[in-house]
Amino acid sequence: METLQLEVLTPSGPIYNGPAKSVTLPGEEGEFGVLPQHVSLTTLLQAGVVDVHKEDGKTESIVVNWGVVQIARNKVVVLVDGAVAIRGASEGDIAKALDEAKALINSVGDSNAMIASVSARIETMAHH
């Protein structure tokens, strides 16, 4: 099956680098999904959650506070300021990541509705 190459870069290093089936991004004008063979596009992202649908059927979530995405020739590069990947070997690790994600979102603080919706999403992740 065709996949796209996803790279999520932060100033302190890459946070995700690998193939993905598809990826959902929090665009400035709303969430949008990217599948392989997507048209070339560069756009801004707002604070939110990047969902990576991996080859093995699992989904990984990365919380970001700002970003720019560049899509070209099956390669998706997401440049972000701060990002927290919700993953970990144990439940403790994941809980810690969720706390960091919340702190990251709260530090953005321009639109309250946006923060509330992202926080709500983080909360639902916590219950899974």
Add this chain to the structure above:
Amino acid sequence: MANLKEIQRQIKSVSNTQKTTRAMKLVSTAKLRRAEELAKRSRLFAQKTNQVIAEIAGRIQCNKVGGIDNRCFLENSAPQVVDIIFVTADKGLCGGFNMQTIKAVRRLIKDYENKNVKIRLRGIGKKGIEFFNYNQVEMIDEVKNLSSAPDMQRSSEFMTRSINDFKEGIVDAVYIVYNGYKNVITQELHVTRVLPVNVEGYDCEEVKNSTLELEAQDEEKMLDSLVTKYAEYNMYYALIDSVAAEHSARMQAMDAATNNAKEMVNSLKVKFNKARQEAITTELIEIISGVESMK
């Protein structure tokens, strides 16, 4: 005999110093490795950001009537006010590391003053701030405890003040001066102009052939947002590069100090042995001459 004790005391004190310097060297070596790794990972982000900025700036330059008019991209040949941001360490004991940066800043200030350009100084790092305070050079912004532990959020806050001044037209150019890491034994002084952004030539042919989808009204907004991040990131990178350089400089300085201490202990030991020999000889002579006089 008093002399012997004095030398022994000196030997002990020097070898204690040697222990300390050696430990400091080891600590710096470990910290350097971590800092170097961080700088390396961080460079990926820089490459991509520069690429995206160049692409969008190129599109605007080639497609818009009159070219690009964003202040952040316009070359200013006669700046009136210039911001200089310097990065030094918070701690000393790292050889000429801090002094090199300070000297470069002073040279830059002098150059601009000769051209009648007003300089505004923003300082990061205790050592540099202390120096300019002592010399009564005015600083409009100073931050301590950031250069020893670079933090994206704090560096962004600091940089935002300068970026905003630039966008509002209060400042015409922003420079960052710092001592960066080249390799384990050398540091390299960087004087980087952050704003206006340096874009190397626009290739309109490439823009025409690009398949990039972008709505025109988005371009300006995106560029603006990107430039802010670009400047903030440059500040952050200067900090992590500087911290790596600081550790490498300290490593070297402490290595030299350890070697010097070793040499000093050796020469003190020779001195000690000589003094001891001398004391024994004197005693012997006294005994012998005592025996001789009894005869």
